[in-house]
Amino acid sequence: MPDMQHLNDLVIQVRRDILRQVHKVNSGHPGGSLGCTEFFVALFQELMERKEGFNMDGKGEDIFFLSNGHISPVFYSVLARSGYFPVEELNTFRLLNSRLQGHPTTHEGLPGIRIASGSLGQGISVAIGAAHSKKLNNDSHHVYTLCGDGELQEGQNWEAIMYAAGNKVDNLIVTVDYNGQQIDGSTDNVLPLGNLKGKFEAFGWDVMEIEQGNNMEAIMNGMKTAKSKTGKGKPVCVLLHTVMGNGVDFMMHTHDWHGKAPNDEQLEIALSQNPVTLGDY
Amino acid sequence: MKKYIDSGKKDTRSGFGAGLTELGKTHPNVVALCADLTGSLKMDDFKANHPERFFQVGIAEANMMGIAAGLTIGGKIPFTGTFANFSTGRVYDQIRQSIAYSHKNVKICASHAGLTLGEDGATHQILEDIGLMKMLPGMTVINTCDYNQTKAATIAIADHHGPVYLRFGRPKVANFTPENQSFEIGKAVQLQDGNDVTIIATGHLVWEALQAAETLNEQGISADVINIHTIKPLDAQAILKSVKKTGCVVTAEEHNYLGGLGESVARVLAQNNPTPQEIVATQDTFGESGTPEQLMEKYGLNATAITKAALKVMTRK
Numbered sequence: 180m181p182d183m184q185h186l187n188d189l190v191i192q193v194r195r196d197i198l199r200q201v202h203k204v205n206s207g208h209p210g211g212s213l214g215c216t217e218f219f220v221a222l223f224q225e226l227m228e229r230k231e232g233f234n235m236d237g238k239g240e241d242i243f244f245l246s247n248g249h250i251s252p253v254f255y256s257v258l259a260r261s262g263y264f265p266v267e268e269l270n271t272f273r274l275l276n277s278r279l280q281g282h283p284t285t286h287e288g289l290p291g292i293r294i295a296s297g298s299l300g301q302g303i304s305v306a307i308g309a310a311h312s313k314k315l316n317n318d319s320h321h322v323y324t325l326c327g328d329g330e331l332q333e334g335q336n337w338e339a340i341m342y343a344a345g346n347k348v349d350n351l352i353v354t355v356d357y358n359g360q361q362i363d364g365s366t367d368n369v370l371p372l373g374n375l376k377g378k379f380e381a382f383g384w385d386v387m388e389i390e391q392g393n394n395m396e397a398i399m400n401g402m403k404t405a406k407s408k409t410g411k412g413k414p415v416c417v418l419l420h421t422v423m424g425n426g427v428d429f430m431m432h433t434h435d436w437h438g439k440a441p442n443d444e445q446l447e448i449a450l451s452q453n454p455v456t457l458g459d460y
Numbered sequence: 461m462k463k464y465i466d467s468g469k470k471d472t473r474s475g476f477g478a479g480l481t482e483l484g485k486t487h488p489n490v491v492a493l494c495a496d497l498t499g500s501l502k503m504d505d506f507k508a509n510h511p512e513r514f515f516q517v518g519i520a521e522a523n524m525m526g527i528a529a530g531l532t533i534g535g536k537i538p539f540t541g542t543f544a545n546f547s548t549g550r551v552y553d554q555i556r557q558s559i560a561y562s563h564k565n566v567k568i569c570a571s572h573a574g575l576t577l578g579e580d581g582a583t584h585q586i587l588e589d590i591g592l593m594k595m596l597p598g599m600t601v602i603n604t605c606d607y608n609q610t611k612a613a614t615i616a617i618a619d620h621h622g623p624v625y626l627r628f629g630r631p632k633v634a635n636f637t638p639e640n641q642s643f644e645i646g647k648a649v650q651l652q653d654g655n656d657v658t659i660i661a662t663g664h665l666v667w668e669a670l671q672a673a674e675t676l677n678e679q680g681i682s683a684d685v686i687n688i689h690t691i692k693p694l695d696a697q698a699i700l701k702s703v704k705k706t707g708c709v710v711t712a713e714e715h716n717y718l719g720g721l722g723e724s725v726a727r728v729l730a731q732n733n734p735t736p737q738e739i740v741a742t743q744d745t746f747g748e749s750g751t752p753e754q755l756m757e758k759y760g761l762n763a764t765a766i767t768k769a770a771l772k773v774m775t776r777k
């Protein structure tokens with residue numbers, strides 16, 4: 180049984196990390212990061228089978244790709260708190276000469292990162308390649324990837340989605356951060372995604388939804404079900420219904436905090452809603 | 461020496477937005493497209509004033525370029541807006557086939573070019589776009605230096621028939637060229653007259669070139685400073701005229717030295733009047749996160765770097 184208390188403490192601590200990272204450099208993307216905090220914590224702490232340390236090839240372990248690279252604050256925090264690099268390094272987010280670039284990159288050699296992302300729409304393709312590689316290596320582990328819902332407007336995703344089904348890439352679990360928001364507004368206002376579940380299904384995927392994408396138990400159960408669907412000839416898609424800005428009341432349910440940092444006062448309020456659990460970096 | 465005064469720092473992308481607002485009033489055929497970056501590109505005004513002429517395509521730049529190409533058939537003048545990386549590298553073949561090769565009257569307007577995009581880092585900081593775009597036959601390539609010039613260029617390209625790549629940036633920078641200037645595509649702007657060294661700059665580096673010229677002047681060196689806002693077609697005449705006087709040249713740009721302004725100038729010189737040249741540009745590297753000033757310092761793209769290059773090139777005469 181997972182230690183739910185610890186996981187929930189970690190979630191709150193990660194929220195603090197996200198807020199403090201973006202506040203310090205007055206830039207970065209808190210909204211999507213906060214919305215995916217529970218998912219990242221569940222994935223890295225419980226769901227993925229990971230080896231000690233970091234190896235680019237990720238042989239004999241589950242691996243993860245972040246396609247919507249702008250939510251790097253949550254990725255960096257969870258990587259650090261899962262032992263990939265010292266948590267103090269979160270202090271260097273977006274600073275000159277840092278390994279914690281605005282968007283994740285392999286260029287500076289940050290452990291935990293296997294591909295650069297930031298230019299949207301490329302992650303599923305990369306994940307498919309890595310999934311192929313796993314099969315060629317007789318490695319039965321899984322490839323996970325997360326992408327944004329607005330990100331799915333990029334055509335390359337649909338090339339990848341068609342390919343994965345056509346080629347029975349069934350060791351792949353793609354999660355969509357289904358928060359209904361992007362930069363210019365709601366996805367419905369910018370460019371409606373329509374029946375997303377139906378679209379993935381029509382392309383030949385096994386699709387499931389996690390309605391409470393910010394609830395640790397719901398994520399855990401949902402993702403375990405998703406894993407049980409792998410190996411059956413179809414790629415698996417999870418539509419994770421999240422709330423952008425989750426955990427900070429004034430950031431929730433709006434696109435306003437997609438890519439904006441809180442000021443001093445806002446930070447204080449946001450942190451007071453998420454009091455220290457495991458200790459700040 | 462002419463004195464140039466910064467009338468107050470402004471971002472060049474706001475110049476683009478202001479130009480587009482003007483075009484909305486004066487050019488009924490101008491339409492605008494954006495890929496989920498309306499605020500960043502300062503296109504909100506145009507969108508609010510002319511909702512029927514504004515097309516939000518979502519995060520789908522390739523589709524945007526195709527739709528823009530199609531809009532020209534029927535006489536519309538489409539202005540696309542997104543970051544420079546997603547305006548070029550992301551959509552190169554769409555531009556190549558549907559716009560450049562098909563000679564469509566599309567204005568590709570690209571913000572957040574170069575290192576000065578800052579903290580977002582290398583995934584977004586394209587330093588190759590001038591090269592990519594200038595290699596396309598028939599493409600006009602413009603990189604403006606300040607708010608006023610960007611506004612003027614935005615208005616001017618609407619009346620130029622043919623594909624244009626208009627490059628500008630994110631940060632607030634000195635605004636020193638005249639308000640309501642006329643903008644002549646392909647015509648270099650002489651900023652300072654000097655005899656010892658020519659400095660040819662484009663984009664954000666023009667202001668830095670003026671600062672370098674002042675520093676050089678204090679050392680008794682007079683620099684001829686030219687603002688090359690149009691990299692293609694290049695004003696070869698202005699360049700050759702200047703180097704005839706000075707006998708050496710420094711080029712400066714916020715771009716890789718491969719494929720940029722420096723190489724374009726070098727070709728003109730090699731073919732007409734071989735001249736010692738130093739190139740202030742990035743050295744075949746990706747960028748990284750940091751503040752615009754820190755990055756321009758680290759990658760050697762500021763007045764200090766231009767001054768140093770000028771002193772060096774003068775020894776090579």
Ligand SMILES: Cc1ncc(C[n+]2csc(CCOP(=O)(O)OP(=O)(O)O)c2C)c(N)n1
Nearest residue numbers: 211297298299327328329330360361362496
């Ligand atoms: C190819 C590309 N186009 C545009 C952008 C600029 N951009 C960054 S995030 C974003 C919105 C992404 O929406 P979504 O995937 O829903 O993420 P969320 O806002 O929910 O975090 C855009 C347009 C980009 N990074 N890459």
Ligand SMILES: [Mg+2]
Nearest residue numbers: 328329360361
């Ligand atoms: Mg979204």
